[in-house]
Amino acid sequence: MPPPAAATITVRATLAMLDGPKREIAEGVANDEYVFWLGSGISRERMPDLRDVAKRVLVTLQARIDQSDPSCRFKQALEGVVTLANPSPDEWGRIAFDQPADGWPDYEALAARLVGNYARMLDVPVDGEEADYLLWDVLDAANVYANPTIEPDAEHLCLAALAIEGVASELPTANWDNLIERAVERLAGAQPVLRVVVAPNEIRWNRLRANLYKFHGCARAAQIDAAQFRGLMVARQNQINGWSARNPVMAPFLTGLITRRPTLMLGLSAQDSNIQNLFAEAQAAMAWPWPSHPPAYAFSENALGIDQRGLLQNVYHLHYGPANRSAMESEALVQAYAKPLLLALLLFVVTAKLKRLVEIGSPGLAPADRDKLHDGLEHARNLVADGLNPNAAEVGDLIVQCGRAMSMLRGGRLPDAASGIYAPVTTEPLHRMPADPSLADSGVCQFAAAAALIGLGIDRGHWTATPADTTDPASGALVLTGRSGPAKVYFAATAQAAIRLGTNGLVADNDDVVIIHSHETPPAMQRYPRRAPGRVGLASVREASMEELLSAGTEVEDLLGRFRSKVAL
Structure with a gap:
């Protein structure tokens, strides 16, 4: 039998569902x-799932039977558990209480039937023991479900x-x-x-x-x-x-x-x-x-x-x-199922917040230009989704990538364990964001606009994007590759964050990098330590100010052209 559709649906297809027939639910979550x-x-x-729970009860109770005692309390309890599985007369005939339960011919079938009766199974008493004996002692639930080695x-x-x-x-x-x-x-x-x-x-x-x-x-x-x-x-x-x-x-x-x-x-x-x-x-x-x-x-x-x-x-x-x-x-x-749905919801929420930041940061955007920037963000989101499988390793890597980008944006540093590896776009849900007085001057609105332009550039074929190497502190927030080759891209919400990118050793003067500043570009200064030469013949550090670009006009096609000129890819 093929696996259910809910288990095999891709993250990208789940996003399409959230963009379409289930959009109200996705927006409700946001x-x-x-x-x-x-x-x-x-x-x-x-x-352990409920079938595993049933199997453990069967196996453990059988193992505790005193075979020399025909009225053994563990045998009586096991008989009560088996009865809840409603065995047929033939199945009863094949059950050997003096043999390990996992060797019974109908062991799997009995365990499967106990799933729907799991609460009644755990209510079966064992003479002389507490009412929760099966849960606390047989299943050892506290230690099993609080096992610190399970990630x-x-x-x-x-x-x-x-x-x-x-x-x-x-x-x-x-x-x-x-x-x-x-x-x-x-x-x-x-x-x-x-x-x-x-x-x-x-x-x-x-x-x-x-x-x-x-x-x-x-x-x-x-x-x-x-x-x-x-x-x-x-x-x-x-x-x-x-x-x-x-x-x-x-x-x-x-x-x-x-x-x-x-x-x-x-x-x-x-x-x-x-x-x-x-x-x-x-x-x-x-x-x-x-x-x-x-x-x-x-x-x-x-x-x-x-x-x-x-x-x-x-x-x-x-x-x-x-x-x-x-x-x-x-x-x-x-x-x-929860794996693809929760990952798709996370991508939907982050993108919806970035869209709202574009609107907050550029309230004069014409609807057509706003929609183009939104499309750029969605295109970038969909590219991320296309390369993702909803497993712990890939989700963990995505979270590290996002945490790096936001931590460098706000503070010019990498995240650390004490403050957490994930930094949110905002801590407020979508509908409360316009009331946050800190957003307009925080630099995140301009960051959202830059992310939208990068997404548009990918869609138009101006460059391609690859994730940063998270094992290399100086690998940027992402890598963009255009006609002139690859360049590491950093975002800096403030002049202080930009300076710290250098003082923290994340950028050097002769690196092939693009620094996208939310506000004005800081005055030129020897703020970055030097490393061994990289490519030659190209200005190694290119800087662009989103505030400057946006102040010169928000017609998106012109804005994208000026952005391309600044990043020189």
Whole structure:
């Protein structure tokens, strides 16, 4: 059977979907309208999935059976677990409790059937043990899901970048792992970006740019302080059924999020009754109308499952009938799994912010010229997308490239671990950017215009672009190659940043480089240490001032010509 379309869709095709039929959802994310509801699917390639959980329960319980005791408590528990898989009489006949479970002929089939009954499986008691014995002891969940050797995957890195960009401020998750926290720490360093809420009293903590609500508990917290957090790890059917009653703080808080903001589900099947109940209670309090703009519910899936359809039926209630059902489901389905979707959303958000910066920095742009600059940014974005696969290595490299460019732009230096390897375009969502008084004079608006001109130049065939060599500190933000050959390109938002490019050893006087200044070009001075000669016959450092170029006219074709003359490629 071929893999589902949502798993094989390219980043470029996902972007085309976000530019087209799912544009309202993408723009909603860029405006920080959506609550990101996160499930085990975003950690599928890093953490055990439910089939692995079922297999571990079967194998471990069988291994603990005392074969000399016909009424062994572990055998009784294993029989209870197997019963939940609903074996046929023939399958029962092939189960040998005195043999390792992974050798049973129907081991795979039994484990697969237990996936839909995982919460009831973990509720099976073991005589003489605590109610969470299967979770805490058999699965060793705290240590398995907080394993520090497991690195964040592409999904976690993209979520961290979106959080740093200020467009993923609300993140409820049913996951126990701490991969999102580790991804944010890797990208943002010690900056206070992410608040993690596990216990009810933590709701009172100051909000940060992003807020992660681990409503099914946290493995790392339970590992550190079992007395407080072990009981908050939700897995058993009894816990799920009684979750709302036992969580008088978190339950209404999450219901409020559903009521106030649209929902984007990533890797979350919504099969648990407590999650379904939250959405039903939100509908009873204040239902979302249909249609809503942006859509009130969106699911990152290949196709909607019965639980997601049930959720739509709960939340849209009277509107969910034969006349609207198909349109509702089509609107809600985003046919891309979290890996390609989150990466495409990150590219969409960054590009949308750059477009807005072009508008803020050049309010007098004619609509046709504005659209050409926007097209240049989109062309550059699409080239990046064409070369990307949504895996951790390539996403990590993209984040390093972006972090380098923005850190050099603002400070004339490379990023460091303490301040984080990723620097956002802005920390505000799209709709709040025009109210930020610091943007107009920060140099980032002119940077956005320069990026747009570079994208237009690529589209017109004036030059090609390749990424910087991130292992070489003096490799620029990118490399442009024109008729005169390759040149490393740097951006400098201020004169101070430009000077620091030299004092930090990133540029030398005889390097073949282009420095694009946001404001005026600093006076010529011996500010760059020299290196061994590079190419000869060409001025080694070419400098262009975007402020000067824009002040001479914003008709894009003329502006592009003057820009080409300055960069001399």
